[in-house]
Every structure is written in structure tokens, then in C-alpha cells.
Amino acid sequence: MTDIRTRKADHIELALKSMHQSQQGAGFDRLSFEPNPLPQIALNDIELHGDFLGQTVSAPFLIGAMTGGCENGELINRHLAEAVEACQIPLALGSQRAALEQGVQQDLRRWAPSAILLSNLGATQLQQSGLDLAKQAVESVQANALIIHLNPLQELIQPNGDRDWNLVLEGIENCADKLEVPIIVKEVGSGIGPSSAKKLMDAGVNWIEVAGRGGTSWASIELDRNGSEREREIAAPFIDWGMDTVDLLPAVHNACPSLELIGSGGVRHGLDIARCIRLGATMTALAQPFLAPALESTEAVIDKISILQEQLRWTMFLTGSQTLTDLRHAALQ
Ligand SMILES: Cc1cc2nc3c(=O)[nH]c(=O)nc-3n(C[C@H](O)[C@H](O)[C@H](O)COP(=O)(O)O)c2cc1C
Structure with missing residues (x-):
């Protein structure tokens, strides 16, 4: 296997270990919906579906970016x-x-002919001749949008990671301007805050996936792979670098109300999905929680999706919210 493919396989193996999940959580437990013991609606009448990129989705969450090309990736x-x-x-x-x-x-379309598929590339790959690469990524899977990930801490910890980020914003702006599909910019677990969100918005980006601190810790995973004693000492203070998803979502939403937000980073169940929606997210994303089911079978992934949907439905019932619009106004402490 090549270096990148070996790295991806390592990432999958390590991401399954609980030691590489943030020990502090994403802050969701700090937020409680005010219980509504008089919901005045029927569970069966609750509507979870929403709109994403002009299409209907059965619930406001997506499976977050994980695999794109390693041995296990195909399965x-x-x-x-x-x-x-x-x-x-x-x-x-x-x-x-x-x-x-x-x-x-x-050729993912052979298994998902009508699903919304999102392509993915690292922002540093888009600095030179990035537009061609972006077009190839989108065309290769007939994607509905391109996700560009920002991961400066991960690149610092990787031995041959990209250290020159001078032209990253220009690369993103070029794609936002010339690509025929929408761009979504995400982090990978440290979060995108209001200052960066404003720059991205000015660069023509309409969608941000926050990917805040609280779930999978990339600093922890990369150090486990190949940290020397010296590198460990340098990286130690940055293991929990970033901001919690629950703090970032309202901050970005307030600073850039016209941006569409995807809440992610440490989202672990349907109650967390509801909290993200309440904090201003249009959609949410979960990555690591889908890894074990994805290694098992299609049915295991379908089960996981239906459990998340049911947990969201329960939250909506218990807050008296019949639709996602109602949930956005539910009382939250
Ligand atoms: C095994 C694994 C591989 C990942 N690979 C990518 C990737 O290639 N591109 C990307 O944008 N994010 C990648 N991520 C980051 C996730 O999309 C997500 O932003 C991050 O894990 C935080 O979400 P979580 O707490 O739900 O896992 C990966 C995550 C995992 C667990």
C-alpha cells in the first residue's frame, strides 16, 4: 500500500478506539431542552424530513467524511x-x-444512484491547479457538492504534513467561483469559528461544517501513529486544541446569519442532533459513530440511521416540536 493508503487504514483502526475520542465531550451535556410534559402532538405525526442542497432528506443529518481510498475503504x-x-x-x-x-x-453511484453524495479534498491540495483536482473529485462520483477540509493541526503533527497554507483561501475562493457544484468547508475536529467563517463567506462559501472539538481527536490519532518523544512533547498542549461544537455553532450563526451550517464534531445521538438544530444548524454530521456499523454491513448502517432518527423523534416529542421549524424554537437552557 502507498503511504496515503496506509495512513487511511491506520486512521480507521485508531478512530475506533475510545482513547482517541475527546475525553471532555463536545459540550452537548451542558445544554438541556426544557421538558414539555404536555407535548400536545402525536409521536406519529412528527416530521423529521428537511431540505439539503435542493433535495429532500429523511432527517437533518449526514454521514460525515471518513473514507475515500484505502483497502477497507471500498467495502x-x-x-x-x-x-x-x-x-x-x-x-x-x-x-x-x-x-x-x-x-x-x-464508482459509488452504482450503490447510491440517487443519494446526495459529497466529494472531499484537503484545502492544501487546492492551492495549485486545485480547480482541476476539484472537478475530477466531483465528476468521479457525480457529487452534489464538494467538501473542502481544513486540518492545520493534523498537518503539523503528520511528519510530512503541509506546512505552507499561504494560498489556501485563494484556492477555496477559486473553487467557490468556478466549480459548478456548491462548496462546503469543514474542519476535522478543532472547529471553524466566526472569524474564519466570515473570511470563507467573503470568499463565496455558503456552507460551513463546524466540526468542533469534542469527538474524534486527530492530534491524538496522529501522535499514536508515529509520534517521537520530541514530537509528543511539542504536541502535548494541543491535544484538546479548538473549541467545543456547542460554543461554535451559536457564535458562527450569530456572526454570519446567512451562512448555512452543518453541526458536527462529537455529535453522538439524536438528542445531540436536535441540540445542533436548535443552535442554528441546518444539518448535522456524524462520522466516527458510523465507522463500526460501516465495517460490519449495510444493515448495521441502516439500523444506526434509524436509531438516530428515533432519538431525534423522541426529542421532538418531548419538546412538543412537530417539525424542525418548531424544534428551532424549543426552549433550551
Ligand atoms: C476514520 C476517520 C477518517 C476521517 N477522514 C476524513 C477525511 O478524509 N476528510 C475529512 O474531511 N474528514 C475526515 N474525518 C473527520 C470527520 O469527518 C469529522 O469531521 C471528525 O471526525 C469529527 O466528527 P466525529 O466526532 O463525529 O467523528 C475522518 C474521521 C474519521 C473517524
Whole structure:
């Protein structure tokens, strides 16, 4: 396997370990909905569906970016793709860089002909001739949008990571201007705050996936892979670098009310999804919680989706919210 493919396989193995999940959580437990013991609605009448990129989704969450091209990736992608097709939930691919560089077929559409699929590339790959790469990523899976991920801390910890970020914003702006599909910019677990969100908005980006602190810790995973004693000492203070998802969502929403937000980073169940929606997110994303089901089978992924949907439905019932619009106004402490 090449370096990138080995790295991806390591990431999958390590991301399954609880030691690489933030020990503090994403702050969701600090937020309680005011219980409504008089819901005045019927559970069966609750409507979870929403709109995402001009299409209907059965619930306001997507499967977050994980795999794009490693040995296990094909099987994982198949399970995820078949499940999202069956459940009308969008699927974000992991970085397609390795697959594109090696000419690996990424024919996800054979398993998910009508699902919303989101392409994925790292922002540093878009600095030079980025537009061509972005077009290839989108065309290779006939994606509905391109996700560009920002991961400066992860790049610092990786031995050969990208250290020159001078032209990253220009690369994003160029894609936002010239690509025919929408751009979504995300972090990978440290979060995007209001200052960066404003710059991205000015660069023509309409969607931000917050990916705040509280879930999978990339600093922890990368150090576990190949940290020397010296690198560990340098990186130690940055293990919990970033801001909690629950703090970032309202901050970005207030600073840039016209931006569409995807709440992510440590979202672990349907109650967290509801909290993100209440804090201003249009959609939410969960990555690591889908990893074990994706390694198992399509049915396991479908089960996970339906459990999340049911937990969201319960939250809506218990707050007396019949629709997602009602949930956005539910009392929250
Ligand atoms: C195994 C694994 C691989 C990932 N690979 C990518 C990737 O290639 N591109 C990307 O944008 N994010 C990637 N991520 C980051 C997730 O999309 C997400 O932002 C982050 O894990 C926080 O969400 P979580 O707490 O729900 O896991 C990966 C996450 C996991 C667990």
C-alpha cells in the first residue's frame, strides 16, 4: 500500500478506539431542552424530513467524511452508500486525494444512484491547479457538492504534513467561483469559528461544517501513529486544541446569519442532533459513530440511521416540536 493508503487504514483502526475520542465531550451535556410534559402532538405525526442542497432528506443529518481510498475503504463505502440510498440520508466521502492520484475507480453511484453524495479534498491540495483536482473529485462520483477540509493541526503533527497554507483561501475562493457544484468547508475536529467563517463567506462559501472539538481527536490519532518523544512533547498542549461544537455553532450563526451550517464534531445521538438544530444548524454530521456499523454491513448502517432518527423523534416529542421549524424554537437552557 502507498503511504496515503496506509495512513487511511491506520486512521480507521485508531478512530475506533475510545482513547482517541475527546475525553471532555463536545459540550452537548451542558445544554438541556426544557421538558414539555404536555407535548400536545402525536409521536406519529412528527416530521423529521428537511431540505439539503435542493433535495429532500429523511432527517437533518449526514454521514460525515471518513473514507475515500484505502483497502477497507471500498467495502466501507459500499455499506455506507447502500444504506444512504435506502434511507435518503446524504453521505460525505473521505479525502479522494489518494484515489485520484492512483486512478482508483470511485464508482459509488452504482450503490447510491440517487443519494446526495459529497466529494472531499484537503484545502492544501487546492492551492495549485486545485480547480482541476476539484472537478475530477466531483465528476468521479457525480457529487452534489464538494467538501473542502481544513486540518492545520493534523498537518503539523503528520511528519510530512503541509506546512505552507499561504494560498489556501485563494484556492477555496477559486473553487467557490468556478466549480459548478456548491462548496462546503469543514474542519476535522478543532472547529471553524466566526472569524474564519466570515473570511470563507467573503470568499463565496455558503456552507460551513463546524466540526468542533469534542469527538474524534486527530492530534491524538496522529501522535499514536508515529509520534517521537520530541514530537509528543511539542504536541502535548494541543491535544484538546479548538473549541467545543456547542460554543461554535451559536457564535458562527450569530456572526454570519446567512451562512448555512452543518453541526458536527462529537455529535453522538439524536438528542445531540436536535441540540445542533436548535443552535442554528441546518444539518448535522456524524462520522466516527458510523465507522463500526460501516465495517460490519449495510444493515448495521441502516439500523444506526434509524436509531438516530428515533432519538431525534423522541426529542421532538418531548419538546412538543412537530417539525424542525418548531424544534428551532424549543426552549433550551
Ligand atoms: C476514520 C476517520 C477518517 C476521517 N477522514 C476524513 C477525511 O478524509 N476528510 C475529512 O474531511 N474528514 C475526515 N474525518 C473527520 C470527520 O469527518 C469529522 O469531521 C471528525 O471526525 C469529527 O466528527 P466525529 O466526532 O463525529 O467523528 C475522518 C474521521 C474519521 C473517524
